[in-house]
Amino acid sequence: MDAILLRIEEKIAKLRQSLKSRPATPTSSTEEYSCEKCCDKEFIQVEDGTWIFCECRKLRDLQRRIKSSMIDSQFIKASFGDYKRQPYNEKMYRTVAEYAGNFEQIRVQRHNGIGLLAVVGEKKLNEILNSARKSEEKARHNSYGLGKTHLLSALAMHLIMQGKQVLMVNDSDIIAELRQSQFDEEGMEKAIGLVENAEVLIWDDLGKAKTTDWVLNQYYRIINYRYRKQLPTCFSTNEDLDTLVDKVGDAAASRLYAMCKGRLVCVEGPDYRLLG
Ligand SMILES: Nc1ncnc2c1ncn2[C@@H]1O[C@H](COP(=O)(O)OP(=O)(O)OP(=O)(O)O)[C@@H](O)[C@H]1O
Numbered sequence: 549m550d551a552i553l554l555r556i557e558e559k560i561a562k563l564r565q566s567l568k569s570r571p572a573t574p575t576s577s578t579e580e581y582s583c584e585k586c587c588d589k590e591f592i593q594v595e596d597g598t599w600i601f602c603e604c605r606k607l608r609d610l611q612r613r614i615k616s617s618m619i620d621s622q623f624i625k626a627s628f629g630d631y632k633r634q635p636y637n638e639k640m641y642r643t644v645a646e647y648a649g650n651f652e653q654i655r656v657q658r659h660n661g662i663g664l665l666a667v668v669g670e671k672k673l674n675e676i677l678n679s680a681r682k683s684e685e686k687a688r689h690n691s692y693g694l695g696k697t698h699l700l701s702a703l704a705m706h707l708i709m710q711g712k713q714v715l716m717v718n719d720s721d722i723i724a725e726l727r728q729s730q731f732d733e734e735g736m737e738k739a740i741g742l743v744e745n746a747e748v749l750i751w752d753d754l755g756k757a758k759t760t761d762w763v764l765n766q767y768y769r770i771i772n773y774r775y776r777k778q779l780p781t782c783f784s785t786n787e788d789l790d791t792l793v794d795k796v797g798d799a800a801a802s803r804l805y806a807m808c809k810g811r812l813v814c815v816e817g818p819d820y821r822l823l824g
């Protein structure tokens with residue numbers, strides 16, 4: 549299975565290289581095209597006069613899918629191959645890598661998501677009153693910089709390469725975006741519809757936004773919709789199984805845990821950002 553992942557990642561690396569060397573749009577007004585063959589029309593006419601897709605189309609499709617997935621540009625390069633496996637992160641790595649490798653079989657199952665959680669949630673740690681104890685417990689139960697976003701981005705790229713439509717949203721960003729469009733009914737429906745209907749939704753940092761009734765309603769609406777349609781939903785959070793319930797509400801958490809049953813991984817360890 550690791551060999552298959554590595555082969556796909558080699559393919560991704562090659563495609564990235566060619567994406568880099570070909571700008572998507574003409575670079576100047578002097579007819580400079582990223583594909584000289586079709587002058588960026590994506591079609592070419594063959595001898596008998598019929599039009600066929602140009603070979604650059606596959607690459608442009610991939611480019612479009614990466615763009616519409618909203619993966620953070622900082623993480624487009626993240627791969628399974630460059631993830632350093634350690635005893636404390638092995639279960640998380642295997643869960644995400646196996647999911648990537650077996651997505652077609654998993655997606656049709658009732659439990660077709662992944663949840664990466666903390667062992668002791670941020671909310672619980674922040675409630676410790678004694679400041680010395682608080683920093684001690686925070687260090688002992690660190691859930692930051694473990695590579696959750698890294699692994700979920702590698703998963704997103706892997707699925708995009710297989711032609712899946714992936715949407716990767718960051719909790720604070722998506723809540724801010726929905727909040728902005730809340731007084732524009734059409735805009736709000738469009739934004740929420742994209743999240744609800746994504747073929748694969750990856751929700752990073754779930755529960756980060758400040759909990760209000762309005763935020764709880766948005767979580768419920770999106771999660772309930774995806775639960776009913778059995779659409780694959782993966783998430784990461786710095787909360788644990790108990791504190792996430794407080795952050796997203798009982799009804800949303802119950803559905804989310806059911807969707808990710810068998811793939812809820814609670815992880816803690818050293819912050820990679822602070823290593824070396
Ligand atoms: N095991 C690892 N091997 C290689 N790189 C790693 C590993 N763990 C983390 N990183 C890198 O460390 C940085 C932080 O990782 P990442 O943002 O994925 O952590 P996170 O668990 O999502 O943290 P947070 O909870 O703060 O969002 C990233 O640049 C990521 O690529």
Ligand SMILES: [Mg+2]
Nearest residue numbers: 696697752753
């Ligand atoms: Mg993260």
Ligand SMILES: [Zn+2]
Nearest residue numbers: 583586602604
């Ligand atoms: Zn072309």
